Amino acid sequence: MPDKLLSIEQKRPEGDWRNAKVEFRKGTICYSAAPKNIAYLGLPNPREWQPFDADWKLPPNWKQIILAGMKERLQKYRSFRLFMEICVRCGACADKCHFYVGSGDPKNMPVLRAELMRSVYRRYFTLTGRIFGALVGARELTEDVIKEWFYYFYQCTECRRCSVFCPYGIDTAEITMMGRELLDLIGCNINWVMEPAANCFRTGNHLGVQPHAFQDSLQFAADEATQITGLPIEVPINRKGAEILFVMPSADYFATPHYYTLLGYLMLFREIGLDYTLSTYASEGGNFGLFSSHELMKRLNAKIYEEAKRLRVKWILGGECGHMWRVFHQYMDTMNGPADFLEPPVSPITGTRFENARSTRAVHICEFAADLIHHGKLRLDPRRNDRWNVTYHDSCNPSRAMGLLEEPRYILNSVCRNFHEMPENTIREQTFCCGSGAGLGTDENLEMRLRGGFPRANAVKYVKEKHGVNLLACICAIDKATLPTLMEYWVPGVEVAGVHELLGNALVMTGEKERTTDLRGDDLPDDDLCGEPLVKVREEAARE
Ligand code: SF4
Numbered sequence: 212m213p214d215k216l217l218s219i220e221q222k223r224p225e226g227d228w229r230n231a232k233v234e235f236r237k238g239t240i241c242y243s244a245a246p247k248n249i250a251y252l253g254l255p256n257p258r259e260w261q262p263f264d265a266d267w268k269l270p271p272n273w274k275q276i277i278l279a280g281m282k283e284r285l286q287k288y289r290s291f292r293l294f295m296e297i298c299v300r301c302g303a304c305a306d307k308c309h310f311y312v313g314s315g316d317p318k319n320m321p322v323l324r325a326e327l328m329r330s331v332y333r334r335y336f337t338l339t340g341r342i343f344g345a346l347v348g349a350r351e352l353t354e355d356v357i358k359e360w361f362y363y364f365y366q367c368t369e370c371r372r373c374s375v376f377c378p379y380g381i382d383t384a385e386i387t388m389m390g391r392e393l394l395d396l397i398g399c400n401i402n403w404v405m406e407p408a409a410n411c412f413r414t415g416n417h418l419g420v421q422p423h424a425f426q427d428s429l430q431f432a433a434d435e436a437t438q439i440t441g442l443p444i445e446v447p448i449n450r451k452g453a454e455i456l457f458v459m460p461s462a463d464y465f466a467t468p469h470y471y472t473l474l475g476y477l478m479l480f481r482e483i484g485l486d487y488t489l490s491t492y493a494s495e496g497g498n499f500g501l502f503s504s505h506e507l508m509k510r511l512n513a514k515i516y517e518e519a520k521r522l523r524v525k526w527i528l529g530g531e532c533g534h535m536w537r538v539f540h541q542y543m544d545t546m547n548g549p550a551d552f553l554e555p556p557v558s559p560i561t562g563t564r565f566e567n568a569r570s571t572r573a574v575h576i577c578e579f580a581a582d583l584i585h586h587g588k589l590r591l592d593p594r595r596n597d598r599w600n601v602t603y604h605d606s607c608n609p610s611r612a613m614g615l616l617e618e619p620r621y622i623l624n625s626v627c628r629n630f631h632e633m634p635e636n637t638i639r640e641q642t643f644c645c646g647s648g649a650g651l652g653t654d655e656n657l658e659m660r661l662r663g664g665f666p667r668a669n670a671v672k673y674v675k676e677k678h679g680v681n682l683l684a685c686i687c688a689i690d691k692a693t694l695p696t697l698m699e700y701w702v703p704g705v706e707v708a709g710v711h712e713l714l715g716n717a718l719v720m721t722g723e724k725e726r727t728t729d730l731r732g733d734d735l736p737d738d739d740l741c742g743e744p745l746v747k748v749r750e751e752a753a754r755e
């Protein structure tokens with residue numbers, strides 16, 4: 212099967228690229244949103260339809276709606292206006308998109324993806340486009356163009372890799388976001404975005420987990436952490452007056468391998484005696500509004516801050532999530548902020564002031580943990596992770612949107628002894644996307660996900676062959692959900708883990724029992740096989 216997806220032909224578009232006819236093929240698209248989810252969110256034009264249908268049942272005045280929506284956004288967002296004007300077609304971005312690399316479809320080149328929107332902009336919003344039409348790259352807005360937008364704006368994971376290479380800093384992800392916003396106005400959206408968003412509205416999290424089930428899941432995890440360490444571990448929920456509100460992606464308490472990351476958090480908080488609480492309503496860090504519209508993103512982000520206010524905490528600590536951090540760092544201030552009812556975050560253990568979070572009042576768990584390690588506040592036995600040869604996937608949003616590059620590596624190098632970087636042009640700011648972000652991680656879209664994830668998988672294959680890498684660490688819930696499938700397909704034998712799972716393994720907790728298993732329940736390396744007893748490493752760590 213990989214052979215089939217490896218036959219990628221990079222070719223020129225057949226005929227005129229402005230021909231908008233798209234073939235909707237199973238495996239390469241996402242299904243439309245169920246009307247009940249659109250209605251629940253109060254968004255327009257809920258109806259039954261599917262991308263394969265000839266008739267999308269668009270509202271009769273769909274064209275006016277789109278053009279009015281475009282006009283409004285051109286006035287509102289300077290970036291959108293700018294990006295419609297300044298591309299010089301240099302082509303520097305052309306081969307930087309993982310969907311282009313993996314599919315060979317020219318309309319997946321960022322420059323051409325943006326051109327799908329620009330051509331309509333020119334026709335209706337520029338004088339030259341109105342007069343000269345196709346001669347200056349303008350085209351009519353037709354139903355086929357709407358279908359083409361749907362196909363290609365839902366074949367972009369809004370990862371922003373292309374923008375790293377653009378000499379003008381054009382951010383194609385922002386154009387995709389505008390495209391999706393406009394499609395929302397006529398009820399053309401996908402269920403994998405709308406259902407989690409509607410669930411978030413109803414219960415606070417993507418799966419629609421009710422408060423009692425949330426509490427049960429957390430209690431189960433605490434009991435398991437207690438079993439592994441022999442120490443009583445508790446999970447405070449909705450505790451008013453706690454110092455810190457901890458928010459994580461909901462996958463951490465209902466999916467694997469995310470769940471092992473949760474065990475790591477709980478052990479860490481117990482060890483340092485953190486005064487924190489979780490919230491049954493802010494029970495989701497993820498924000499699928501980012502994949503739909505600015506308005507929805509704002510509405511979903513607000514709940515975290517409302518809970519911080521209600522629980523009277525000082526600041527927010529956030530778990531291993533991707534787009535939660537993009538929303539915090541790039542949009543929070545102007546959307547819902549400033550959060551000046553909270554305090555500028557200060558670590559209660561080390562006294563470090565997190566100046567970068569002065570405005571959002573939200574600190575990433577990797578910043579927090581790296582600071583603890585840096586100040587010698589944790590005792591670590593990295594040999595407990597000796598069965599892993601680890602590499603690190605920079606999740607797009609924490610790396611490109613918030614610049615979180617060093618902290619995860621600092622933690623990994625402290626808790627593991629075998630760490631290997633993937634090639635330079637595939638990590639840090641240049642990291643390749645998992646291929647399944649921005650709401651595209653559905654099974655009906657599996658072929659396109661595997662194609663889009665191919666460049667990332669290829670880099671993992673390189674370090675697997677060179678260094679025997681068997682574990683891909685990351686700090687994003689979508690990565691943890693989708694990379695295992697990607698690895699199984701392209702690089703069998705490589706597993707996926709959160710950084711705090713590995714930290715939890717290595718953490719030597721005060722008064723813990725002799726650990727026999729890691730957080731996955733697998734046997735730890737035998738003392739004798741390790742050469743010197745693990746306990747000695749613990750004592751040395753304690754002395755240091
Ligand atoms: S944002 Fe990412 S997925 Fe979208 S066009 Fe750019 S590189 Fe491709």
Ligand code: SF4
Pocket residue numbers: 297298299300301302303304305321322376377378379380381
């Ligand atoms: S790199 Fe920037 S300017 Fe060049 S084609 Fe791509 S979007 Fe346009």
